[in-house]
Amino acid sequence: MKRILLSLVLTLMCSIALPAKDLKATADSLYAARQYQKASQLYEQLLDKGDNANVYYNLGNAYYRMHDIARAILNYERAANREPGDSDIRFNLTLARSKTIDKIESNEDFFIVYWFRSFLNTFNTDQWGRIAVFSFVLSLIGLLAYFFVRRLSIRKIGFGIAVAMFFLTIVSNIFAYLQRCQYLDNTHAIVMQTSKIRSTPAESGTVIFSLHEGTKVKIIDNTMRHWVQIRLADGKTGWMPQKDMEMI
Template identity: 45%
Template sequence: MNKVYVFILLLIGFVFSASASVKEEADKAYQENDFKTAIEKYEAILNAGQESADVYYNLGNSYYKNKNIAKAVLNYERALLLSPGDNDVRYNLEMAKSKTIDKVTPKSEVFIVTWINSIRNIMSESAWSVFAISCFILFLLGTSTYIFGKKIVLKKIGFSLAVIFLFFTVVGNLFADAQKDRLVNRTGAIVMQPSVTVKSTPNESGTDLFVLHEGTKVYINDNTMKGWKEVSLEDGNRGWVPTESIEVI
């Protein structure tokens, strides 16, 4: 049994070592402006299951330099899912979006919603989990001070800290859950074809509603029809597009 464990550990180590080597080759190809090779190497890393924000970001940069805007947007979006607080990724994503044809104006939302979302996107799901656990430990310390403190001042401080850190524990857990849901249930997608006509019904005979172009982000609302998906834009427009015309983030 011990030999099996050793073999598994060696295999895992080999996989990570190989991935690190491939990444070094990909980074070198990118620095030498060999973007086609860089793309192949970064894609190989992802196909091997070594997903990371850094690889998606570098792949997005490679596609951008190779003038494949749709793929660049797709990979920047994937990097942002894993690392929502990364300003470099967000900046490059906006740069890539500025090269797309469709300019979608998001529907206005209540200020408090925008504010909460901006705070949530400061950190990833794992970072919010660590934050919540840390606050829970501090909550326990505050509670202990309140219960076992011998002075009134200490009890008041302990109670106040317990309430504050309990609040932050709840917030941290809620944000971690929201970020995890975004990762697991990915509804965002990018139009990958040069242009696609959005239909009123999930078939070619449906009424033409509007046309979308490559690089535009949509949200999948209905995934039940074979060969078709109902999508919506940030401005509220919606309709049906062929499944092969988009790629899920």
């Protein structure tokens, strides 16, 4: 009885225009009450008000609870693009991917590439930017110590700090730029329903393989009406109907 009353109260609140903070609290309460469908609707409304990694993450959780793996992965991917270093997002994304039918192994990620991407995704664009600013300030302090302190040992330490922090400033700026490019990359999509991949952009084309819900694809050609050419992580390519996917 209490759960029914709680559901009625929360449903009434959903019908009223609420500030973002209250809307988030209501959505979280619905999620806690296992009203995942209603919670997902409120999370969608929140995203209409502004982009937020945490809301995408919660929306992904709601869809996962509803066994909609494709939409769960879609929203986890969107959350990961905005907060690439968040371990909870990465864990849930990996968990959701394990539920998909298509098991596609990448043939491009050598160890050094995998390590580099993992390190790059430790922080988002803003965090790399803050590291760059902080390291630049430290490099200036090191230079001041080198030029204005008389003691030789401190001057050596100051010079070493200046060089190291200046190098870190350059690296952090490069990583911030790469993270920004990764965030703005709109060439990836999630397959939302079982789709037959064809050799040509037409229903008469030969079916070369099929993809199922939740598989991530890279779009390499979207110039054809209603069709897009895609490439998988293992290098396979083909044409699929645009309606069968949703952009990350």
